[in-house]
Amino acid sequence: MTRDIAVLANPSAGRGRHRDLLSGVLQRLGPGARLLEAHSGASAEEACHAAVADGVAAVVAVGGDGTIHRALQAVAGHDVGFGVVPAGTGNDFAAGVGMPTDPLAAAGAVAAALREGRYTPVDLARVDGPGPVRWFGAVLAGGFDALVNERANRMRWPRGPRRYDLAILLELARLQPRHYRLELDGTDHSFTGMLVAVGNCASYGGGMRILPDADPADGLLDVVIAAPFGRVALARLKPRLDRGTHVTDPRVTVFRARHVRLCSEGIVAYADGERLGPLDLDMTCAPGAVRLLR
Structure with a gap:
């Protein structure tokens, strides 16, 4: 030892x-x-x-x-x-x-x-899916943002941030609502839309406050979903995501749950910015799963 x-x-x-x-x-x-x-x-x-x-x-x-x-x-x-x-x-x-x-x-x-x-006990999200158990600490993205990430990762040109800019434009060109099967603590909340995120922390993507009220020590996962947006409306949502004020939009709904089941065809989920796998996932909040030194 x-x-x-x-x-x-x-x-x-x-x-x-x-x-x-x-x-x-x-x-x-x-x-x-x-x-x-x-x-x-x-x-x-x-x-x-x-x-x-x-x-x-x-x-x-x-x-x-x-x-x-x-x-x-x-x-x-x-x-x-x-x-x-x-x-x-x-x-x-x-x-x-x-x-x-x-x-x-x-x-x-x-x-x-x-x-x-x-140490400070901090919650994590435990993910059970087709593969081995995975964990994430911040946010899982399963909407338009995940589609952009997946496209950008497949691209070999251009390099750097411009690759993501091009991926955004390409995904906007084929933008369409997706059907999600969403279950929260055993209750069905399935919906059609273009945005879904699940997490323990407020932000992803370097500061976008997608889950502005998330608490990494409350024993719950925050979930945000959005009804269908047009291309212009989706583009205008970005500044509100940075500030966390998008949650006041009537097309956006926020939930909290201990257990989240989320499925959608054709989407690869990203958690903590890392590729997780096809969006057919069972997520559970694990209270105090990590002993944070701070």
Whole structure:
């Protein structure tokens, strides 16, 4: 058994702008911090699982939501500390659980909490579907935004943010309402629309407040759905998503539930910005599933 701190870092997170901070983060975490070796998403998860099995005192994710998502698969439901150092393009989970925005300050807070034996229980969403159990901490997207992500990931040109801009235009051109089978705590809420999100935290996509009142420690998942929008109305919704005021639109409905069943043909869901799989998913809020060091 070891009491080291296992550190999962993504040097390309935040488009590389935090690369030089890693040595400072490791120094703040203390002499027990060791960097995990990982060259892909799958190897990152394997390294985190191995560290937890070895009895580390904590796993610390240095990066954005994608890096955190990988680490969560290993720490969920285990008596191990979990630290978050926001250093990505999108840091929605870190913002949702109240971590300092400065990476060095966050590393210092993690180290202090570990020294003092102090942690905060934070909920996660457990996902049961056709494949193995998965977990997410922030938001699952299953509407127009998920379609854009899936298209952008299939594209090889152009590179960078313009690829997503082009994917948005292409998906807008084929925009159509989708039918969703939605069940909340055993009650049917199926609907036809273009937007659905489920989560524990308020924002996704680097600050869009899709679930503005979500609380990652209330034992519930927030669910937002939207009735059909036209192309112009959907485009106008974006600024309201940034502020979280879209929930006052009569075409938007917000629910809270412990258990969410969500299905729709032809949509691949994304959670914490990562590809999860076809939208035929059973989601349950797992209260206090992670021991957050802050």
